[in-house]
Amino acid sequence: MIVSYDFGHGTGQDRGASGYRNEEHDCREYGVLVIKKLQALGHICYNCTPPASPALTLGQSLAYRVNKANYYGSQLHICMHVNAYKTDVATGCEVEYASNSGKTYADKVSAEISTALGLTNRGPKNQPGLYVLKYTKMTAILIEPFFCDNKSDCSKYNAEKLATAIVKGITGIDTSVVPKVTPKPAAQIAPKYDESIPQGVYQIPGTKGYIEPRTDGGLGIHLNRGNYIVIGKGFIDAYTNDNNGHGDHKRICG
Ligand SMILES: [Zn+2]
Numbered sequence: 084m085i086v087s088y089d090f091g092h093g094t095g096q097d098r099g100a101s102g103y104r105n106e107e108h109d110c111r112e113y114g115v116l117v118i119k120k121l122q123a124l125g126h127i128c129y130n131c132t133p134p135a136s137p138a139l140t141l142g143q144s145l146a147y148r149v150n151k152a153n154y155y156g157s158q159l160h161i162c163m164h165v166n167a168y169k170t171d172v173a174t175g176c177e178v179e180y181a182s183n184s185g186k187t188y189a190d191k192v193s194a195e196i197s198t199a200l201g202l203t204n205r206g207p208k209n210q211p212g213l214y215v216l217k218y219t220k221m222t223a224i225l226i227e228p229f230f231c232d233n234k235s236d237c238s239k240y241n242a243e244k245l246a247t248a249i250v251k252g253i254t255g256i257d258t259s260v261v262p263k264v265t266p267k268p269a270a271q272i273a274p275k276y277d278e279s280i281p282q283g284v285y286q287i288p289g290t291k292g293y294i295e296p297r298t299d300g301g302l303g304i305h306l307n308r309g310n311y312i313v314i315g316k317g318f319i320d321a322y323t324n325d326n327n328g329h330g331d332h333k334r335i336c337g
Pocket of ligand 1: 091092099100106164165
């Protein structure tokens with residue numbers, strides 16, 4: 084699907100929260116991983132975060148995000164934040180939404196974060212007044228994975244685990260499971276052969292081909308040293324070699 088996203092705050096008068104950890108830093112850290120994982124799963128992702136500009140007001144920062152997301156016409160918009168309240172008072176993860184389809188995502192994403200990081204699940208939270216949720220035209224969620232002013236929450240923060248949980252909540256796919264790859268057999272390199280006709284063979288008149296009695300009692304019928312068939316008692320083997328590294332052999336009969 085087409086996904087648009089923004090990393091919270093980080094420009095002009097739109098500043099993130101700070102406690103034991105820093106919201107602006109962390110939402111960009113785990114957020115980048117979320118987007119990489121979604122892209123690896125084939126989703127098309129558009130960044131709607133405004134560039135850092137000292138002149139930007141809070142209103143302009145928010146409007147930029149909404150206008151870009153609506154411009155791209157995505158199917159899902161993801162706002163990535165980190166929560167804050169009062170030092171060591173509030174704890175846990177929550178995901179905010181403003182529509183029924185948003186609630187479905189919010190419910191799953193919050194539950195996955197809670198399980199993955201061992202955080203209290205505050206669950207989906209209806210926030211119809213939040214600017215980005217209110218004015219984006221597509222399904223939108225705003226992720227608040229933990230409180231940056233709660234020491235215990237911060238000790239549980241792990242960007243990779245968090246990103247994996249968010250992507251699992253959105254797509255149902257666990258990206259921490261590495262798909263099993265069956266190793267391909269190493270290419271067989273066929274040895275080079277001498278193109279001259281060996282001594283002591285019966286050369287077929289008018290050709291470079293020959294018939295060679297073999298020490299194993301069989302008879303080799305050769306185009307040359309690399310391409311021939313061997314007729315034995317009860318079997319026929321075929322050998323091919325283009326003298327350029329590619330060769331094969333197989334029992335064609337017997
Ligand atoms: Zn925020």
